[in-house]
Amino acid sequence: xxxxxxxxxxxxxxxxxxEEYIAEGRVKVNGHPVKVGDKMDPNRDVLHVDDERxxxxxxxxxxxxxxxxxxxxxxxxxDELGRKTVMELVxxxxxxxxxxxxxxxxxxxxxxxTNDGAFAQAVTHPSGxxxxxxxxxxxxxxxxxxILKLSSGVVLDDGTKTMPCAxxxxxxxxxxxxxxxxxxxxxxxEIRRMCEAVGLEVIRLKRNAEGVVxxxxxxxxxxxxLTKAEVNGLRAAAAKGRAQTRSAxxxxxxxxxxxxxxxxxxxxxxxxxxx
Numbered sequence: 001x002x003x004x005x006x007x008x009x010x011x012x013x014x015x016x017x018x019e020e021y022i023a024e025g026r027v028k029v030n031g032h033p034v035k036v037g038d039k040m041d042p043n044r045d046v047l048h049v050d051d052e053r054x055x056x057x058x059x060x061x062x063x064x065x066x067x068x069x070x071x072x073x074x075x076x077x078x079d080e081l082g083r084k085t086v087m088e089l090v091x092x093x094x095x096x097x098x099x100x101x102x103x104x105x106x107x108x109x110x111x112x113x114t115n116d117g118a119f120a121q122a123v124t125h126p127s128g129x130x131x132x133x134x135x136x137x138x139x140x141x142x143x144x145x146x147i148l149k150l151s152s153g154v155v156l157d158d159g160t161k162t163m164p165c166a167x168x169x170x171x172x173x174x175x176x177x178x179x180x181x182x183x184x185x186x187x188x189x190e191i192r193r194m195c196e197a198v199g200l201e202v203i204r205l206k207r208n209a210e211g212v213v214x215x216x217x218x219x220x221x222x223x224x225x226l227t228k229a230e231v232n233g234l235r236a237a238a239a240k241g242r243a244q245t246r247s248a249x250x251x252x253x254x255x256x257x258x259x260x261x262x263x264x265x266x267x268x269x270x271x272x273x274x275x
């Protein structure tokens with residue numbers, strides 16, 4: 001079994017996050033450093049992450065939670081600076097949970113939590129494209145040109161361009177604008193960086209929905225279990241996104257293989273014309 005899959009199944013983090021842990025040198029098998037892609041035998045090998053031995057429980061219960069992350073909490077399992085983490089808010093769950101995706105320290109709202117590595121991988125993978133709804137308050141007041149730029153996609157500070165997104169203005173008044181933004185990407189601090197790119201400062205950011213899961217009346221610091229329909233809905237949305245991504249990739253390859261310019265009969269026709 002590939003090491004990152006075993007780690008995800010053990011509830012350490014999503015598969016992509018586990019790959020980061022391995023690349024950072026935080027993982028050892030039988031006391032030896034490992035690299036991404038290495039394999040291990042769960043029945044014989046001993047795994048340590050950050051010097052803590054990891055055990056996997058067979059037939060363990062899977063948890064799928066919707067948490068209202070308050071501002072001031074970091075979305076990590078632990079924090080070397082001693083800041084409050086979202087793990088403190090689900091400490092009563094008898095399983096090793098981890099966040100599905102992220103919300104930065106100054107943001108709030110819906111955060112999914114689970115111990116199902118395959119589920120987390122499907123939901124967070126870029127090809128999944130699950131939509132996320134945010135309520136964003138910016139200052140100063142956003143004008144029409146700025147909103148158009150945000151919705152069309154802007155170039156961030158690292159040179160990458162964001163995908164187009166849907167924007168609905170909720171409140172527009174002197175000094176500030178409140179808008180709802182629907183994104184399918186998950187770049188680090190993406191909305192804040194998008195707004196900075198067009199001269200706006202985010203003063204409040206709240207995630208209200210992710211796919212079929214809504215924050216609803218959930219209060220800050222509280223959580224609820226997802227319904228079976230919500231879990232299945234997220235899985236279905238992720239599968240649909242992957243299928244669309246694969247289809248687009250195949251169409252792009254097919255287009256790249258098509259010959260360009262005049263061929264065959266066109267050349268012959270051109271020859272007759274010159275005669």
